[in-house]
Amino acid sequence: xMLKKAFLATVDLFSTAIPLPVLKTISGQTTLLPFFHLVxxxxxxxxxxxxxxxxxxxxxxxxxYLLKHYKALHLDQFKDSLLNGKKLxxxxxxxxxxxxxxxxxxxxxPILKKKGIPASFFLNSAFVxxxxxxxxxxxxxxxxxIFQDLDKRALITQQLFTEHQIPYNNFSxxxxxxxxxxxxxxxxxxxxLGLDFQQYLEKQxxxxxxxxxxEMQQDGFxxxxxxxxxxxxxxxxxxxxxxxxxxxxxxxxxxxxxxxxIFAFPFTDxxxxxSFFESLYQSNTIDYSFGGAGxxxxxxxxxxxxLGLESTGIRSSKQIIHSEYCYYLLKSIFRKNTIRRQ
Numbered sequence: 001x002m003l004k005k006a007f008l009a010t011v012d013l014f015s016t017a018i019p020l021p022v023l024k025t026i027s028g029q030t031t032l033l034p035f036f037h038l039v040x041x042x043x044x045x046x047x048x049x050x051x052x053x054x055x056x057x058x059x060x061x062x063x064x065y066l067l068k069h070y071k072a073l074h075l076d077q078f079k080d081s082l083l084n085g086k087k088l089x090x091x092x093x094x095x096x097x098x099x100x101x102x103x104x105x106x107x108x109x110p111i112l113k114k115k116g117i118p119a120s121f122f123l124n125s126a127f128v129x130x131x132x133x134x135x136x137x138x139x140x141x142x143x144x145x146i147f148q149d150l151d152k153r154a155l156i157t158q159q160l161f162t163e164h165q166i167p168y169n170n171f172s173x174x175x176x177x178x179x180x181x182x183x184x185x186x187x188x189x190x191x192x193l194g195l196d197f198q199q200y201l202e203k204q205x206x207x208x209x210x211x212x213x214x215e216m217q218q219d220g221f222x223x224x225x226x227x228x229x230x231x232x233x234x235x236x237x238x239x240x241x242x243x244x245x246x247x248x249x250x251x252x253x254x255x256x257x258x259x260x261x262i263f264a265f266p267f268t269d270x271x272x273x274x275s276f277f278e279s280l281y282q283s284n285t286i287d288y289s290f291g292g293a294g295x296x297x298x299x300x301x302x303x304x305x306x307l308g309l310e311s312t313g314i315r316s317s318k319q320i321i322h323s324e325y326c327y328y329l330l331k332s333i334f335r336k337n338t339i340r341r342q
Contacts, residue, residue, distance in 0.1 A: 004327060007327055007330065008323045008324075008327060011323045011326045011327070012315065012319050012323050015319065015322035015323045015325070015326050016318055016319055016322050018322060018326070020069050020321070020322065020325075021069070023322060023325035023326070023329075024069075024091070024325070026329060027295075027325055027328050027329055027332070029295055029325070029328060030090040030091050030092075031070075031073075031088040031089070031090070031091075031092050031093070031094075032066070032070055032092075032093040032094075032295075032307060032321070033093065033094045033096070033290065033304060033305065033306040033307060034066065034093060034095055034096075034306065034307050034308075034309045034317070034321075035095070035096040035097060035098060035264075035290075035292065035306045035307070035308055035309065036054065036059075036097050036098075036108075036308075036309055036310055037051075037053070037097060037098050037099050037101060037310060038053055038097075038099075038101045038103040038104065038107075038108070039053065039054045039055065039056060039058075039059040039103055039107050039108050039111075040053060040055065040056075040103050040107060041055045041056055044103075044206075045140065045141055045144045046133070046137035046138075046140050046141050046200075046204075046206055047137065047140060048140055048143075048144060049139070049140040049143040049144065049172065049176070050136060050137075050139075050140050050176070051310050051311065052310065052311060053310060054309075054310065056107060056111070058316075059108070059111065060111060061316070061317075062309060062316070062317035063111070063112075063115055063117060065317055065318050065321075066093050066095075066317070067115070067117075069091065070091050070092055070093040071089070071091060071092050071093070072092070072093060072095065072116070072117045072118055073088070073089060073092040073093060073094045073118070074118040075094070075118065075120050075222045075260060075262070077089070077092075078094050078288075079287070079288065082288070082301055082302075094120070095112075095117060095118070095119040095120070096119060096120040096121065096122060096264065096290070096306065097119060097120075097121045097122070098122045098226055098264055098266070099122070099123075099124065099127075099134070099207075099226065099230070100121060100122065100123035100124060100127060100128060100207055100208045100213075100226070101206060101207060101208070102205055102206055102207055102208055102212070104121055104208060104216070105208055105212040105215070105216060109216055109219065109221065112221075113219060118220060118221065118222070119221055119222075120221070120222045120223065120224055120260070120262065121208075121213075121216070121221060121222070121223050121224075122223070122224050122225065122226035122262075122263070122264040122290075123208070123213070123223060123224070123225060123226055123252055124225075124226045124227055124228060124229055124230050124248065124266070125225065125227075125228050125229075125247075125248040125249075125251035125252045125255075126228050126229040126248075127207045127229070127230075128207060128208060128209070128210060128213070128252070128255065129207070129209050129210055130201045130202070130205050130206065130207045130209070131201075132201075132229065133197050133200070133201055133206070134229065134230045135178065135179075135180055135183035135186055135229075135230070136176070136230070137206070138183070138186040138187075138190065138197060139175040139176050139178055139186060140176075141190075141195065141197070141200060142157075142175055142186060142189060142190060142193070142195060143171070143172050143175055143176075145190075145193055145195045146171055146172075146193065153193050154171050156192055156193060157171045157175075157189060157193070158171070160185075160188065160189050160192060161174065164185055164188070166178075166182065166185065179232070179235060180229075180230070180231035180232060180235065180236070181231075181235070181236075210255060210256065213256060214256070214257065217256075217257070217258060222260045222262075223252075223256065223258075223259055223260060224249075224259065224260050224261075224262035224263055224264060225245070225248050225249040225252050225259065225262070225263050225264075225286075226248070226263070226264050226265075226266055227244040227245060227248045227265075227266045228243075228244050228247060228248040228251070229244075230266040230267070231244060231266065232266070232267045232268070233265060233266070233267070233268075233269060233270075233271075233272050233276075234268070234270050234271035234272065238273070238275065238276055238279075241272065241276050242276070242279055242280070245263055245280060245286065246280075246283055246285050246286075249261075249263065249285055249286060250285070261285065261286050261287040261288070262286065262287065262288050262289070262290070263280075263286045263288075263289045263290070264289070264290040264291075264292075264306070265289070265290065265291050265292065267292075268291060268292055268293065269289075269291035269292075269293070269303075270293070272341070273341055273342050274341045274342065277289070277300060277302075277303060277341070281302055287302065288302050288303070288304065289302065289303045289304075290303070290304050290305070290306050291303065291304070291305045291306065291339075292305070292306050292307075292308050293305045293339065294306075294307050294308075294324050294327070294328075295307060295324050295325065295327075295328045295337075296328075296337055296338070296339055297337055297338040297339065298338070298339055299338065299339075299340075299341075305339070307320070307321070307324055308320075309321075
């Protein structure tokens, strides 16, 4: 991962000088599966300290760039190609969005409808209708809250880290290191600092409601699952991976009129073993799954890798896409573009 980051940081300087058609021709990769989380012109506190988001103008530019070089692919077209053993249509892209955030309804869907672009949205069953808040979003809110009264709240935070025997050096960095298994600590800290997550959910409504999802489905958008409450799969046992995936999907199926048999891994599918995929597809609950490792191959045609078009730095989608193609070409030399699972 560090090697990839270093390479991308370097290649960003010149990759956009290489025409995309050239990169596609040399690599042989003409289909792209880009994904985002949200788009907003406003500061979004629960995401502010995690990653940089696109504003509306940037997002429109991203879409225009994709439409210039690819044709938007509907999920049904994607599934039809795979069911019939065909290659995916050349120069096409399958667009998706993770986490089921409210901006998908208020900002993203209207833009996509205007441009005639289909998309799939992946939901966490625990968060639909703003029933709960993902632990990483809690960390971002805590960081923002601490900054508002830095001297007092940073001291309380340090004390609680020490009491719970969690390593502490810098509250901003260390809060973002809190894992899914440690998330109860975030609730303890919030209570000590006077931050009410439930009040934030009720007031801000950061997630999609069932009603909004139904409206988007009527407009032709598709929905899949994204686990129950967004753990990092490599850090949980296979039994929990199966529970998060299948139970999460069934919970959505029970609350929505329709849910497509598709699943996107929260965070990453890194280190997820073959036995998980065998159990997943044998369940007849999920037909296709998606990771986020960029332009890479999987031996199983039921599992596909997507390319995230958000980053911690100021990078355009054009830079991200061109650099990813360059990274693919580099790895091709060493035959490292197919993910091998144990």
